[in-house]
Amino acid sequence: xxxxxxxxxxxxxxxxxxxxxxxxxxxxxxxxxxxxxxxxxxxxxxxxxxxxxxxxxxxxxxxxxxxxxxxxxxxxxxxxxxxxxxxxxxxxxxxxxxxxxxxxxxxxxxxxxxxxxxxxxxxxxxxxxxxxxxxxxxxxxxxxxxxxxxxxxxxxxxxxxxxx
Numbered sequence: 001x002x003x004x005x006x007x008x009x010x011x012x013x014x015x016x017x018x019x020x021x022x023x024x025x026x027x028x029x030x031x032x033x034x035x036x037x038x039x040x041x042x043x044x045x046x047x048x049x050x051x052x053x054x055x056x057x058x059x060x061x062x063x064x065x066x067x068x069x070x071x072x073x074x075x076x077x078x079x080x081x082x083x084x085x086x087x088x089x090x091x092x093x094x095x096x097x098x099x100x101x102x103x104x105x106x107x108x109x110x111x112x113x114x115x116x117x118x119x120x121x122x123x124x125x126x127x128x129x130x131x132x133x134x135x136x137x138x139x140x141x142x143x144x145x146x147x148x149x150x151x152x153x154x155x156x157x158x159x160x161x162x163x164x
Contacts, residue, residue, distance in 0.1 A: 035059045036123050038143065038162025044111050045155035052110060056160075062117035080105060080116070112156045115147070122147065123162065140164075 037057045044050040054077055055070040064083040070076055079090040080102070087105040090096040099105035103113040118135075121128035125140045135147040143164040149156040 034061060034120075036162050038160060040161075041159045042110060042112075042114070043157040045153070045157075046111065050111060050154075058116075058119060058123070062120050065120075067116060078109065080109075082116075112149070112154055114156070114158065119160075123160070 035058065038055070039053065040056050041053040042051070055072070055074070057066075057068040057070075059066050065081070067080040068076060069078045069080075076092060079092075081088045081090070081096075082102045082105075087099045087102045088096040089099065089105050089109060099108065102116050106112070106114040106116060115130040115133055118128045118130045118133070122135050122137065122140070122145055125137060127135055127137055132151050133147050133149045135145060137145055139145065141164060143162045145160050147158045149158075
């Protein structure tokens with residue numbers, strides 16, 4: 001005896017609903033962390049060369065976040081905050097200073113605009129393009145990256161080391 005077409009449709013519909021419900025119970029992939037901490041070193045090809053190194057904590061997103069810089073002894077050197085309204089540099093001794101953009105702030109702080117917003121992608125293992133910058137992510141799974149900028153001057157070499 002052949003099943004009726006109505007019974008067959010109900011069985012197919014029930015199987016589809018069961019499949020959708022089972023797929024809804026699947027565990028989603030873990031989100032990429034939005035916080036990193038480690039060490040950074042920046043070298044600018046000036047005369048004489050300028051070098052900075054600090055411990056860092058980076059939290060948030062490219063649109064809104066905070067970057068804290070520390071001495072080797074753990075004292076806060078600077079706290080950088082940004083959102084859609086601009087960026088602020090807090091060095092502790094004076095009131096926070098406001099900047100129109102994160103790039104303007106980092107240029108004033110270090111002598112070269114740094115791609116802080118791109119760091120979120122780079123730390124997460126994604127090679128986000130930034131004009132003038134070339135990033136090497138071959139050691140990103142081990143918690144290391146290097147980004148270089150040749151133009152505009154001064155050339156910059158940024159290295160980061162963190163716990164993946």
